[in-house]
Amino acid sequence: MKHLEAEHDDLQAKLNITKLKLKEAERTIEIKNPLDYSDAEVRKLLVKAQKEKVTLQSDLKQYEWRLDDESQKFAKAEEQRKTYMVQLYGATEANRILSTEQQLRAQRAAKARAMSKNSPLPPKTVKMLDPKKGPVKKTALVHTLPKLEERRR
Numbered sequence: 001m002k003h004l005e006a007e008h009d010d011l012q013a014k015l016n017i018t019k020l021k022l023k024e025a026e027r028t029i030e031i032k033n034p035l036d037y038s039d040a041e042v043r044k045l046l047v048k049a050q051k052e053k054v055t056l057q058s059d060l061k062q063y064e065w066r067l068d069d070e071s072q073k074f075a076k077a078e079e080q081r082k083t084y085m086v087q088l089y090g091a092t093e094a095n096r097i098l099s100t101e102q103q104l105r106a107q108r109a110a111k112a113r114a115m116s117k118n119s120p121l122p123p124k125t126v127k128m129l130d131p132k133k134g135p136v137k138k139t140a141l142v143h144t145l146p147k148l149e150e151r152r153r
Helices: 002-028 039-118
Strands: none
16 A cells, blocks of 8 residues: 555656646747747757657656556555455454353353252253162173172071
């Protein structure tokens, strides 16, 4: 952006300088005394002045076209910047909303865990055959059971 602004300012300055040169060229053609010049010299001066005028006018048009082109590029870059800023703001807002939702879920989960620990009822995931006797007791996980020894009396 700064590059485009600098180039825009540079072209604007060149345009102003060229306009001033054109005005000065029109004013500074001095004819000291028309009687001192011959017809050939007058024609040469006239042709030279016309060529210089055409050159300055073409430079002026070129600077105006370039300035217009740079202005269009600047406007396009500015629109892109605005679009990116809107997208960035939207992404930031979405991220903030998601983090807030995650915090709320974590708080609810913590509250639910605290409620389940304080609750006199067993958790729903525990298997119960008889609610009076409570949940099924866990036993040791072994693949083979020990042999029963017969008691001798």
